[in-house]
Amino acid sequence: DTGVSQDPRHKITKRGQNVTFRCDPISEHNRLYWYRQTLGQGPEFLTYFQNEAQLEKSRLLSDRFSAERPKGSFSTLEIQRTEQGDSAMYLCASSRGTGEGNQPQHFGDGTRLSIL
Amino acid sequence: GQQVMQIPQYQHVQEGEDFTTYCNSSTTLSNIQWYKQRPGGHPVFLIQLVKSGEVKKQKRLTFQFGEAKKNSSLHITATQTTDVGTYFCAGPKQNFNKFYFGSGTKLNVKP
Numbered sequence: 111d112t113g114v115s116q117d118p119r120h121k122i123t124k125r126g127q128n129v130t131f132r133c134d135p136i137s138e139h140n141r142l143y144w145y146r147q148t149l150g151q152g153p154e155f156l157t158y159f160q161n162e163a164q165l166e167k168s169r170l171l172s173d174r175f176s177a178e179r180p181k182g183s184f185s186t187l188e189i190q191r192t193e194q195g196d197s198a199m200y201l202c203a204s205s206r207g208t209g210e211g212n213q214p215q216h217f218g219d220g221t222r223l224s225i226l
Numbered sequence: 227g228q229q230v231m232q233i234p235q236y237q238h239v240q241e242g243e244d245f246t247t248y249c250n251s252s253t254t255l256s257n258i259q260w261y262k263q264r265p266g267g268h269p270v271f272l273i274q275l276v277k278s279g280e281v282k283k284q285k286r287l288t289f290q291f292g293e294a295k296k297n298s299s300l301h302i303t304a305t306q307t308t309d310v311g312t313y314f315c316a317g318p319k320q321n322f323n324k325f326y327f328g329s330g331t332k333l334n335v336k337p
Contacts, residue, residue, distance in 0.1 A: 143325060152232075152314050152327035153269065166323040201268060212257055212318055212325070214271035 112136070114218035116202050122224045123192060130188045131221045135204030142185050143215060144177055145201040155202055159185060189223075197225045229253070232328035234277055240336050246303040247331035249315035256318055258291055258298045263330070264311040272300075272313075305335045 115134040124128055135142050140161050145153035158166040158177070161182040175190075179185040189196055199222050203215040228250050239245055251257065257276045261269035273282055275291035275298060282289045290300045298315055316327040 117302045142314065143326075150330075152316075154327070155325050158323045158325070160323075168324070203269075212259065212274065214259070215261075215269075215325070216271070216306040219268055 114204055114216050115206070115219035116200075116221050119219065120222045120223055120224070121125075122226065124226050125192055125194060127173070127192055128188065128190045129192060129223065130186055130221075131200055131202075133185045133187070133202030133204075133218060135183070135202070136216055137183075138214070139204035139206055140182065140203055140205055141205045141213070142179055143203045143205075144187050145203065147199045147201055147220070156187070156200075192223075192225050194225050197223055199223075228332055229326040230315060230317060230328040231316060232313075232331050236332045236334070238334045238336065239305050241307060242304050244307070245305050245333055247300050247313050247315075249300075249328050251296045251317060253319060254295050256295075258295075258317045259332040260289060260298075260300055261298065261314045261316060261327075262311045263314065267311075269314060271325075287337075289307055302333075307334070307335050307337050309333060310335050 111192045117132045142159040147153045156168050157177045159179040162179050166180040177187045199220045201220045203217045205213040205215045208212040231250050239335045258332045259274045260272040262294050273289050279293045280291040281305050286303045312330040312332045314330045318325050
């Protein structure tokens with residue numbers, strides 16, 4: 111179990127630029143979640159994949175956000191035309207499981223995004 | 227907005243005192259999970275409760291799921307400085323795909 115890996119750890123960019131984050135889940139986990147966390151708040155659900163299928167996307171997400179998991183392994187989260195309000199920690203988590211029921215989620219260390 | 231609320235937001239205790247955090251959902255949860263996040267770290271899974279009225283213990287930690295499956299609590303007996311961190315409850319809404327985290331309770335333990 112090598113854990114969930116996220117890259118980069120930190121990203122600083124100017125407002126209006128596009129950014130892409132990568133998440134490598136635990137290899138045998140077929141479920142993958144993306145969350146956003148700001149200071150003093152709990153992780154906020156963004157989107158969920160089961161294998162390569164994106165099954166849920168938060169209505170809070172604007173069209174500037176897109177996520178993919180092309181082969182059911184690693185996932186990418188892209189934010190286009192970044193805004194100040196996008197500054198946050200972006201967390202990826204993975205878990206086992208198919209069908210109904212939830213399993214423990216294993217989180218990566220996150221990507222901290224700072225918009226100048 | 228948050229679907230799952232937690233109280234209190236902060237708790238400062240002296241080492242050896244007990245601590246409890248409460249989690250309330252506006253809707254029935256099929257299950258509830260608890261996570262701990264140390265300062266500068268990521269959430270780490272503690273436990274999952276599934277059955278109505280379920281109680282589970284992990285050493286000094288006692289977790290409870292309400293009869294109506296809308297609330298839960300975490301109680302720590304005789305806190306230690308290693309218990310410092312933010313404790314989150316989390317549960318799925320409507321189906322098992324969307325997962326909502328509570329606002330968290332930040333615990334500080336004075337030695």
